[in-house]
Structures are given as C-alpha cells and as structure tokens.
Amino acid sequence: MKKLVSSVLSLTLAIGLGVGAAFAAEEGHEEGGTPHYPIHKPKNLEWSFAGPFGKYDKGQLQRGLKVYKEVCSACHSMSLVSFRTLEDLGYSDDQIKAFAAEYEVQDGPNGDGEMFTRKAVPSDHFPSPYPNHEAAAASNNGAAPPDMSLLAKARGITRGFPLFVFDIFTQYQEGGPDYIYSLLTGYVDPPEGVEVAEGTHYNPYFANAAALAMAPPISDDQVTYDDGSPQTLDQYSKDVSAFLMWAAEPHLEERKRTGFMVMVFLAIFTALIYLTKKSIYARKEH
CATH class of the missing domain: 1.10.760.10 (Cytochrome c-like domain)
Known part of the structure; x- marks a missing residue:
C-alpha cells in the first residue's frame, strides 16, 4: 500500500513539474529568457x-x-511517391501517363554504359529538381x-x-x-x-x-x-x-476501415465471452 501511495505521489509530482516547467518556459520567453520553439503552437x-x-x-x-x-x-x-499512385486522386490511366510525361528522369546505363534522360512513365517516382544532395544544399545556402x-x-x-x-x-x-x-x-x-x-x-x-x-x-x-x-x-x-x-x-482510409472492423469484432467477441461465462456459471452454486 505504501509503495502504491508513493508511486501516485511521484507521478503527481512529475506531472506538476512538467506543467510548471512549461509555464516557466513560456514566461522565460516573454521576459527574454531562453526561447522554446515553435514560438506559437x-x-x-x-x-x-x-x-x-x-x-x-x-x-x-x-x-x-x-x-x-x-x-x-x-x-x-517527393522521391517516395510514384506517379501511378495518383490513381487514388481520381485520375485515369491516360491522365497519369500525360502527367508523368511532363517530367524527365535519369535512366541507364545504356548499351554504351552511359546514363541518359527520358520522359517519365507512371512507374517512375517524382524526380528531384537537383541532380544530387550536394547540389541541392549548394543552391540553398548549404541546407x-x-x-x-x-x-x-x-x-x-x-x-x-x-x-x-x-x-x-x-x-x-x-x-x-x-x-x-x-x-x-x-x-x-x-x-x-x-x-x-x-x-x-x-x-x-x-x-x-x-x-x-x-x-x-x-x-x-x-x-x-x-x-x-x-x-x-x-x-x-x-x-x-x-x-x-x-x-x-x-492508405489512411483503408487503415481506418480495418480498425473499425477490428473494434466491432472485439466488441462482439467480448459480448459472446460474457454470455458464455454467464451460461456456464449460472448453474453453479456460489
């Protein structure tokens, strides 16, 4: 019992210190102290x-x-997103092909061992505007x-x-x-x-x-x-x-549908377990 009371007091103290620190940080920023970012939530x-x-x-x-x-x-x-996934946005195959063709991607090597550029196809991913990470950093003040x-x-x-x-x-x-x-x-x-x-x-x-x-x-x-x-x-x-x-x-919508069905299943399963328990122990003397 003493351990339980001690744990509860420790948790309450920790929460209180955390909230107090948050208020102190906010006041410190307003008074010119060490700022915490973001300034506005x-x-x-x-x-x-x-x-x-x-x-x-x-x-x-x-x-x-x-x-x-x-x-x-x-x-x-946006290198992890392929053009063909735009089908989820309501575009047809022809529209996706036309959209992808507006971009050029690097491919190869060819028969001569050289890299070359070509028009993108639906299986390609959105290309980067820079040839590499270093070029991107050099064009943006090092970041x-x-x-x-x-x-x-x-x-x-x-x-x-x-x-x-x-x-x-x-x-x-x-x-x-x-x-x-x-x-x-x-x-x-x-x-x-x-x-x-x-x-x-x-x-x-x-x-x-x-x-x-x-x-x-x-x-x-x-x-x-x-x-x-x-x-x-x-x-x-x-x-x-x-x-x-x-x-x-x-896949957010699919995930939410799956989660809802799982919750419904668990609710029904819990109800069946409860009714089974009541049925079994109803004939038992207590």
Whole structure:
C-alpha cells in the first residue's frame, strides 16, 4: 500500500513539474529568457480526413497536387511517391501517363554504359529538381530542402500534457498538416526588438528557430484553380497540406476501415465471452 501511495505521489509530482516547467518556459520567453520553439503552437484546423471515419477530399488533393507541382517542386523532391499512385486522386490511366510525361528522369546505363534522360512513365517516382544532395544544399545556402514524401508525418509538433491524453480518444493525427499550414501562413515581420539573421525570414510557427531560410513560397493568385476554389494563400496552404498528408499516408482510409472492423469484432467477441461465462456459471452454486 505504501509503495502504491508513493508511486501516485511521484507521478503527481512529475506531472506538476512538467506543467510548471512549461509555464516557466513560456514566461522565460516573454521576459527574454531562453526561447522554446515553435514560438506559437500550430493552428488546429478541421480536416476531412480527421477522426475515426475521416476520408480524403479528392478535389482538395487534386488542387494540392497542382500547388506542389507549380510551386513546391521547384525546390522539394517527393522521391517516395510514384506517379501511378495518383490513381487514388481520381485520375485515369491516360491522365497519369500525360502527367508523368511532363517530367524527365535519369535512366541507364545504356548499351554504351552511359546514363541518359527520358520522359517519365507512371512507374517512375517524382524526380528531384537537383541532380544530387550536394547540389541541392549548394543552391540553398548549404541546407538541402527536405523531401516532401513523408513530411506530413515527420513534422508533427508534440502537443504536450494534457492534450495528448485527449488525442488518444479523438485519434488526433493531423499534427503534420496543421504544422505545414501554420508555417506557410505564418510569415510575419519580426516583433520590435527581435533581429533575424540576414537571408532568413521570421516565422513564429517554425519548429527549430525564430526564422528560416525559406522565403514565403506562395501568395494569393499564384496558382490558377479550375474548379472555382478561392485562389488565396489560406486555400493553397490547406490544399497542399492535405495533399502532403495523402502522400505520407495514402492508405489512411483503408487503415481506418480495418480498425473499425477490428473494434466491432472485439466488441462482439467480448459480448459472446460474457454470455458464455454467464451460461456456464449460472448453474453453479456460489
């Protein structure tokens, strides 16, 4: 009993210290102490794929693909995503072939032992805009732009106590898209008294510092939408964030369907076990 009480007290103390440290860190940042990033927590948006029954909005994914192609692909690769997977977005085989043919990929060696370039086919992956990692770094002040294949799963911000407890029940998995959206829409002028290094841009939603080397990549009316959706920074950011979530987890809908069926099975199985137990022990004397 004493060990149990001691364990409970230790857990309560640890939680209290963690919450206190969080408040202290926030106060320290406001008073000029050691900053903790991101300065602002990512905004929580409503996504069609959120929750246990969420589904991707194919129209939004198609718009996000267009934003990636016309804006993001100039610097960022998506080397783990093949063109043929665009079938999940509602494109036909002919459309995918035509889309892939707009890119060139390196192939070979040929009969003479030399590498060559050719038009991409559906089985190819999205190519990088740079020939190699070193060239990418050299073109971006020494830091190669990250590959976007898994970006939406890799950039989720830890929400901390007590939110992570509620996330277990709400199945919150949208930290990556929330972060990407917040970053794209979060560029502002630095506050008075805050200086950023030359060649960087202040963004309080950036996870690693107060500023980053990437300039604001997109603005209003930069990409033309054919379906009449608003051509605004806010809409572009939502669409490309949703598209990157699909790129990182294309089987999300199937996973959720499987999980729901498993939960239904477990519920029925538990009920049958309980009824079996009642039937067996109903004739037993207690």
